[in-house]
């Protein structure tokens with residue numbers, strides 16, 4: 078079965094056509110500037126075969142049609158007919174408490190996703206637009222929604238409730254939801270296999286460290302705690318997000334800088350983290366360059382970034398009363414050697430022994446602890462699109 082995976086933003090649409098039987102990506106691409114002008118980049122075998130600016134995309138429906146045209150194009154298409162698309166898997170950011178697993182999309186599911194819009198106002202409406210556009214253009218194709226929050230619905234109350242008056246949970250469902258669930262689920266399963274563990278009897282920690290980042294404690298295959306919260310702002314220091322801080326800081330900045338709450342939130346989401354601390358960049362590679370050129374603030378930002386991850390790993394080892402294996406994934410987790418070694422250096426007390434030669438490698442699936450290390454540590458490249466295709470196939 079060929080599964081089209083769609084990840085829709087407010088003005089963009091990422092796609093990948095995956096042969097779910099062989100688990101290979103046949104084509105991938107991105108529509109950008111939807112509603113502005115429109116730019117479609119289509120790749121086959123990872124190589125760009127079409128990069129056009131003259132594709133007016135007044136809305137997502139037109140973008141979906143252009144993607145389908147590209148997939149069946151006689152020169153660079155990868156299928157001969159749209160009938161070859163057996164299903165569409167949609168990434169949906171927030172499933173609230175409605176969805177603890179993926180679901181086949183129907184009108185009722187659309188409404189339930191809409192009901193979660195309040196919890197993810199930047200993401201869910203855009204995800205829904207993508208779903209509606211696909212259902213309109215390909216009404217006969219079954220569609221599945223795969224939620225970023227679903228994997229974390231197994232967290233116990235003690236982990237997901239904040240120390241707030243109960244009424245806010247009862248009235249508004251304010252609680253920890255967690256994100257990157259598709260990645261944490263995919264990576265934790267693979268980590269257990271690589272470490273030779275029975276996932277149903279294991280204590281794992283997954284560090285998904287990209288531009289956005291979260292750390293998750295996975296006990297016996299289930300998420301039991303995670304660093305992101307009601308929104309993806311909580312947790313470790315990220316590219317532009319502050320991560321966790323004293324909530325009183327919001328009021329303090331608002332008063333001192335004469336800003337509204339919304340303006341302070343924009344600072345915390347878009348101008349903080351590595352970018353804000355260094356005053357330089359949110360991109361880890363540029364930060365590394367800054368540090369090597371003697372930029373003190375870049376060096377401090379990097380130190381704080383690593384220190385934060387160390388603290389979360391320690392907290393989750395404590396929460397599970399131990400840890401058997403740890404995975405690093407996503408752009409920084411897979412590639413940034415200094416982050417991995419920096420974190421591992423501080424986990425000796427747990428029984429982590431870094432393999433210093435292996436630690437110099439990057440980007441591929443491999444063990445970076447010694448084979449005698451009590452706690453095994455692996456790089457496990459994440460593949461959220463493949464995970465969505467698997468979920469979609471499994472449901473259908």
Ligand code: ADP
Nearest residue numbers: 286287288289359360361362407408409412413
């Ligand atoms: P997201 O999906 O959250 O946008 P990614 O998982 O793509 O983010 O990660 C992006 C981050 O990974 C950037 O900060 C980038 O600098 C970093 N990154 C990518 N390649 C490398 C590398 N070779 N070394 C260090 N950092 C890297």
